[in-house]
Amino acid sequence: xxxxxRGGLAALLLVLAAIPALSHHGWAWTADGFFELEGVIxxxxxxxxxxxxxxxxxxxxxxxxxxxxxxxxxxxxxxxxAKKGDEVTAIGHRSRDSNERRMKAVRLVIGGKxxxxxxDMAPPA
Numbered sequence: 001x002x003x004x005x006r007g008g009l010a011a012l013l014l015v016l017a018a019i020p021a022l023s024h025h026g027w028a029w030t031a032d033g034f035f036e037l038e039g040v041i042x043x044x045x046x047x048x049x050x051x052x053x054x055x056x057x058x059x060x061x062x063x064x065x066x067x068x069x070x071x072x073x074x075x076x077x078x079x080x081x082a083k084k085g086d087e088v089t090a091i092g093h094r095s096r097d098s099n100e101r102r103m104k105a106v107r108l109v110i111g112g113k114x115x116x117x118x119x120d121m122a123p124p125a
Contacts, residue, residue, distance in 0.1 A: 027093070027104065029095055029096060029097075029104075030092075030093035030094065030095060030096065030103070030104050031093055031094050031095065031096045032093070033093070034091055034092065034093065034123055035091070035092060035093055035094040035103055036089060036090070036091050037055060037057060037062055037064065037089070037090045037091075037094075037103060037105075038057070038087070038088070038089050038090075039055040039056050039057035039058075039062065039087070039088060040055065040056045040057075040085060040086070040087055040088070041053055041054075041055060041056075041082055041083065041084055041085065041086045041087075041088050041110075042054040042055060042056045042061060042084060043084065044079055044082060044083070044084070046069050046072060046073065046077075046078060046079050047069055048068070048069060049068065050065055050066055050067060050068050050069070050072075051065075051066035051067065051068070051069055051072040051077070051117075052064060052065050052066060053066070053088065053090070053105075053108075055088060055090065057101075060101055061101065062101040062102065062103065063101065063102045063103075064088075064090045064092075064102075064103055064104075064105050064108075065102065065103070065104045065105065066104075066105055066108070066117045067117040067118055071117060071118075072115075072117050075115045075116055075117045075119070076113075076115050077108060077115040077117060081110065081113070081115075082110045082111075086110055086111065087110070087111075088108060088109070088110050089108070089109040089110075090103060090105040090107070090108055091105060091106060091107040091108075091109075091122070091123065092104050092105035092106045092107065092118075093106075105117065106118040106119075106121045106122045106123075107122045107123070
C-alpha cells in the first residue's frame with residue numbers, strides 16, 4: 001500500500017509540474033478580440049514547442065507565437081517563404097498583460113500571401 005501511495009504521489013507531482021507548461025502553450029494568456037501587428041521580421045524559428053517570429057515594430061521587438069511546427073508547415077509557412085527583413089502582418093490575440101509585447105497569431109500575411117496557421121480560428125478574409 002505504501003508503494004502505491006508513493007507512486008500516486010509521484011504521478012500527481014508530475015501532473016502538477018506540467019500545468020504551467022500547458023497553460024503557456026494554450027490560449028488562456030491571450031486577450032479576447034483580434035489584434036493586428038505590422039512590422040519587420042527580425043527572427044524566424046520553426047521548431048518545438050511552437051514556431052515563433054520576432055517582429056520589429058518601430059524599434060520594439062514583439063514575440064509572435066504560431067502553431068506547433070507541423071501545423072505551421074501544413075499551413076505553408078516555412079523558413080523558406082520568409083526571411084529577416086520581410087514585412088509581416090500578424091493577426092491573432094495579444095497577451096492579456098498589456099506590458100508584454102507578445103501575441104499568438106492565427107494568420108500571417110507576408111509578401112501578399114496569407115498563411116492561416118489556425119484556420120479554424122482565423123477571422124474572415
